[in-house]
Amino acid sequence: MKSYKIVLLSGDGIGPEISEVSVKILKKLSQKYAFDIDIKEEYFGGIAYEKHKDPAPEVTLDQCKSSDAVLLACVGDAKYDSLPRELRPESGLLKLRSALNLFANIRPVKIRKSLLDSSSLKKEIIENVDLIVVRELIGGIYFGKPRGQITNTEIKKAFNTMVYDSSEIERITEVAVKIANQRSKKICSVDKANVLEVSQLWRDTVLAVTSKYKDINLSNLYVDNAAMQLVKEPSQFDVILTNNLFGDILSDLAAMITGSIGMLPSASLNNKGPGVFEPVHGSAPDIAGKDIANPIAMALSTSMMLKIGLNEKEAADDIETAIDNVLSKGYRTLDLKNENCQLLSCKEIGEKIIQEI
Ligand code: IPM
Ligand code: MN
Numbered sequence: 286m287k288s289y290k291i292v293l294l295s296g297d298g299i300g301p302e303i304s305e306v307s308v309k310i311l312k313k314l315s316q317k318y319a320f321d322i323d324i325k326e327e328y329f330g331g332i333a334y335e336k337h338k339d340p341a342p343e344v345t346l347d348q349c350k351s352s353d354a355v356l357l358a359c360v361g362d363a364k365y366d367s368l369p370r371e372l373r374p375e376s377g378l379l380k381l382r383s384a385l386n387l388f389a390n391i392r393p394v395k396i397r398k399s400l401l402d403s404s405s406l407k408k409e410i411i412e413n414v415d416l417i418v419v420r421e422l423i424g425g426i427y428f429g430k431p432r433g434q435i436t437n438t439e440i441k442k443a444f445n446t447m448v449y450d451s452s453e454i455e456r457i458t459e460v461a462v463k464i465a466n467q468r469s470k471k472i473c474s475v476d477k478a479n480v481l482e483v484s485q486l487w488r489d490t491v492l493a494v495t496s497k498y499k500d501i502n503l504s505n506l507y508v509d510n511a512a513m514q515l516v517k518e519p520s521q522f523d524v525i526l527t528n529n530l531f532g533d534i535l536s537d538l539a540a541m542i543t544g545s546i547g548m549l550p551s552a553s554l555n556n557k558g559p560g561v562f563e564p565v566h567g568s569a570p571d572i573a574g575k576d577i578a579n580p581i582a583m584a585l586s587t588s589m590m591l592k593i594g595l596n597e598k599e600a601a602d603d604i605e606t607a608i609d610n611v612l613s614k615g616y617r618t619l620d621l622k623n624e625n626c627q628l629l630s631c632k633e634i635g636e637k638i639i640q641e642i
Contacts, residue, residue, distance in 0.1 A: 286319060286320060286321050287320040287321065288320065288321035288322070288323065289320065289321070289322050289323065289353045289354070289595050290323050290325065290351070290352045290353050291311070291322060291323065291324045291325070291352060291353065291354055291355070291356055291590075292324075292325050292326075292327055292345075292348050292349050292352040292354075292355045292356070293308065293324050293325065293326045293327070293355075293356050293357075294326075294327055294328075294329035294330070294345070294349075294355065294356070294357040294358065294360075294381075295326065295329075295358045296329050296330035296331070296332065296357065296358045296359050296360040296361075296374070296568060297330045297331040297332055297359065297360050297361055297362050297374060297568045297570070297573075298359060298360075298361065298362060298567070298568025298569050298570045298573040299358070299359065299568060299569045299572060299573045299578035299631075300330070300358030300359045300360070300568055301358070302573070302574075302576060302578050302580070302631050302632075303358055303359075303564070303578055303579075303580040303582075303583040303584075303631065304356075304358045304583065305632075305635070306580035306583065306584060306631065306632070306634075306635030306638070306639075307356065307580070307583050307584055307586075307587040308324060309635060309639055310584055310587055310604060310635075310638065310639060310642065311324065311587060313639050313642050314591070314597075314600040314603060314604075314642060317600070317603070317642065318597065318599060318600050320597065320600075324356075325348060325352070327342075327344065327345040327348050327349070328342060328345055329341060329342075329345050329357070329360065329377060329381070330359075330360025330361065330374040330377055330378070330568075331360060331361065331362050331364075331365050331374040333345060333377065334365065334368070334372055334373075334374065334377075338372070339372070339377070340360070340372060340373065340374045340375075340376055340377025340378075340380070341376075341377035341378075341380040341381050341384070345381075346380070346381065346384050346385075349381065349384075349385060349559065349561075350384070350385065350558070350559070352559050353559060353594065353595060354559050354560055354561075354562060354590045354594035354595060355381075355385075355559055355560070355561040355562065356561075356562050356563070356586065356587060356590055357378075357381075357561050357562065357563035357586075358563065358564070358568075358583055359563070359564060359566065359567050359568040359569075360374035360375065360377060360378055360568055361373075361374045361375055361567055361568045361570075362374065362568060362570045363570060374568075379427060379428070381561065382422050382423050382553060382561070383423050383428070385553075385555060385558060385559065385560075385561065386423065386555045386558070387422055387423060387553035387554060387555055387560065387561055388421060388422055388423045388424070388453070388456060388457060388554075388555065389419065389420075389421070389422065389456075389457055389460040389553070389554045389555070390418075390419070390420040390421070390422040390532065390551055390552070390553045390554075391417060391418075391419060391420075391460075391464070391551060391552045391553075391554065391589075391593075392417065392418040392419075392420060392532075392536045392539070392540075392549060392550075392551045392565055393416075393417045393418075393549075393550070393589075394414060394415075394416045394417070394418065394519075394536075394539045394540065394542060394543060394549065395414075395415055395543070396411055396412065396413075396414045396415070396542070396543055397543070397544075397548070397608070397609060397612055398609070398613070399609070399612040399613040399615075400543065400544040400545075400548070400612060400621065402623065403543075403544030403545065403621050403623065404541070404542055404543065404544045405541060406516065406519075406541075406542060410517075410518070410519065410520075411519060411520070411542050411543075412520075413520040414519045414520050414522075414542055414543075415520075415523075416519065416522040416523055416524070416525060416539065417464060417468075417523070417524050417525070418525045418527070418532055418535060418536045418539060419457065419460055419461040419464060419524060419525065419526045419527070419532075420527060420528070420529060420531075420532025420533065420536060421449075421453065421454075421457040421527070421528050421529050421532065422529060422532075422553055423529075424448070424449055424453045424528070424529060425447055425448070425449060425483075425528045425529035425530055426445050426446065426447040426448075426528075426529065426530050427529045427530065428529075429445060429446035429447055429448040430446055430448075431444065431446055432444060432445045432446060447481065447483045447528075447530070448483060449483055449486060449487060449528065451486065451490045454486065454487055454490040454491065454494075455490060455494050456556075457526065458474075458490065458491050458494040458495065458526060459494065460554075461474075461524050461526040462494070462495060462498055462501055464524055465501055465523065465524045466498075466501070468523055468524065469523045470500050470501050470502055471501075471502045471504070471522075471523040471524060472491075472495060472501060472502070472503050472504070472523070472524045472525075472526050473503075473504045473505070473506055473511070473522055473523070473524070473525050473526070474487070474488065474491045474503065474504070474505050474506075474525075474526045474527065475505075475506050475507075475508050475511040475525055475526070475527040475528075475531055475535065476488050476505065476506075476507065476508065476527070476528070476531070477507055477508050477509075477531075478505070478507070479507055484528075487528060488505055491503065491505075491526065508527070508531045508534075508535070511525070511527075511531075511535060512534075512535065512538060515535065515538055515539055515542070516538070519539070519542050525539075536549070536551075536565055537565070540565055540566075544621055545579060545620040545621050546565060546566045546582070546620075547564075547566055547578070547579030547581060547582050547618065547620045547621070548579070548581055548582055548585070548621075549564065549565040549566065549582050549585075550562070550563075550564055550565070550582050550583075550585035550586035550588070550589050551563055551564065551565050551586065551589070552586070552589045552590070552593050552594075554593070559594065560590070560593060560594050562586040562587065562589050562590035562593075562594060563583075563586055564582030564583045564585075564586050565582060566582055572619075576630040576631050576632055577618065577619045577630060577631060578618065578631045579618040579619075579620050579621065579631070579634075580618075580631050580634065580635050580638075581608055581618075581634075581638075584604055584608060584635075584638060585604065585605070585608065587604060588601045588602075588604035588605055589601070591604070603642050604638075604642070606641070607638045607639075607641035607642050608638060610641045611634065611637045611638050611641060614627075614637075615627050616629050616633075616634055616637050617629065617634075618630070618631060618634055
């Protein structure tokens, strides 16, 4: 029997609640498809800081490195905001991404038919949206040096550096090409080349790489225009290729097209080695422990893990179908509530999804 080692990082806030649903889904699928799944839970984020004074402890990173895939919920809480930056949960996440060399972050934005009325945008605008944000994840301004603060002067100063070398841009572009080749072969690269040198290099490098592929259709947009176009006519996009910071911002924007950020999964990948699969949303401390969170983004991340990380396509598709069935029956969590829906708790909607598998 095939056997997979999964490291589960349920993290902070709503993390444990949504993780519980995904674990149950995985158990059900492992019975249905006769594979064995060994889920090892490790401390990560704020909770790891509490236990080990480190948001990404070495033991956790070692377990992740030796796994087949990592399933991560979410990290962060305002109560850690006053800690030195390197001890904050978010820094733990960046350390994990960097330690596993996860340079490619894939964020699919797919409209679910039964949620067409849940978006703040008009139905006609969003009905044909099916796009993927390919975000560079371990470079750019998130990691660039120098960075720091000068506080011992009368006027305080703080600075960060947005830096890429061409090899970093090349490898993420190759990922975008691979994905585009399985779709409509359209890539829109997003930058700020009218102002930033780093974006000019980005633009030139993306052009050089994509020119090797005759049937790839490349377009470029400045990030301000891209934000506008995503709201104006999101269906024009297929693969959006962009840097770490712009990808962070645009993927939240694109998430809302689907009705709730509680719906968006992601995969963070390397060319080899385990990937990290996690929802795009944060830890939502304000609703933590209330059993009202939406576990679907995490369940869809679990589906991405099965498909991309473990090559268990049928099991992955089962999760997608189960979620569509549950939504089409009118079941919703609070974030997606509407007049005619049946409002369920996190646990309850989890049970509905499991029943459909
Ligand atoms: C994301 C998150 C992270 C990011 C934070 C929590 C560090 O917003 O995955 O989009 O900015 O990358
Ligand atoms: Mn983000």
